[in-house]
Amino acid sequence: METNNVRAVTTCNSAQGASAPRGVSAPRGASPTRSASAPQGASPTRGASATRATRATIAALAVGVLAALAGCNDNPAPGSAAYKEGELGNGDFLFACDDGLACLPYKGDAKLFPKQISTGSNFDVRFVAKGQQGTTVTIDDKRYEGVTVQAVAPYVSQTPDGELAAIAPGFGTVIARDSAGTVIDYVTLKIVRPDDLIVYDAAFDATKNREPPRIQAITLKVDEAPSYRVVAEYGGKAAAGSVPVKWESNEPDILTVESYASGVVNLRAKGAGKAILTATGASLEKKIDVEVKL
Secondary structure, three states: OEEEEEEOOOOOOOOOOOOOOOOOOOOOOOOOOOOOOOOOOOOOOOHHHHHHHHHHHHHHHHHHHHHHOOOOOOOOOOOOOOOEEEOOOOOOOEEEEOOOOOOOOOOOOOOOOOOOEEOOOOEEEEEEOOOOOOOEEEOOEEEEOOOEEEEEOOEEOOOOOOOOOOOOOOOEEEEEOOOOOEEEEEEEEEEEOOOEEEEEOOOOOOOOOOOOOOOOOEEEEEOOOOOEEEEEOOOOOOOOOOOOOEEEEEEOOEEEEEEEEEOOOEEOOOOOOEEEEEEEEEEEEEEEEEEEEO
């Protein structure tokens, strides 16, 4: 099994529990979950000094646990549809990306684990095991260290900055693996090749309505500065994942692209006339007629 770059699992604790292992086979070529050596027990402490040290250690651990829990207040509640159970039953996976329609509900953690992800998009997946997430987890008294989330080629890859990337249509695999190579769990993702791009107003509130008005043509006045987003679509439904988009105007003296960041393009109407705005992403192209009036 060929895997790409690794991504460390975010360290914090959530209240989400995982189902007991179901005995499903690991992905082809991957080692199934096996025992990891537990830390050897320390010798019993003796004397007042040892007692004080033990109390100090317990206090420090308590503070650490509270801090970890405080950092996870935004985690989905147990039983949330944001979790997708791993195929080995040892934990759950969470999906996240940064976009305004397919991903606004997924920003941080998806409210619903997506049913389809667009090729050409970037996203993130986190692993949660029996209420734990991070580089060290314990499952059924087995301790796993150096836990990372890895993409399995050829359908899913990993970007240089550690994000996951949907490469080709099919069912991709993302695995949670420890530093010894043990596959703790894995999840399958449906990757689709989108058939259209939807351009919509960046101010659209996707938390209130899942269907934004589609921008087919734009009429502006000189010096107006609208902002837009794009989401990939497949089969009439938005496909999750942040799709990088290239924006171009064929008449920059009439309409100029001022900036593009975090999925939002900022335009400015410069002078009266007509222009064509082109958005290119996920191997698709969307052209929109723009008229600027005085």
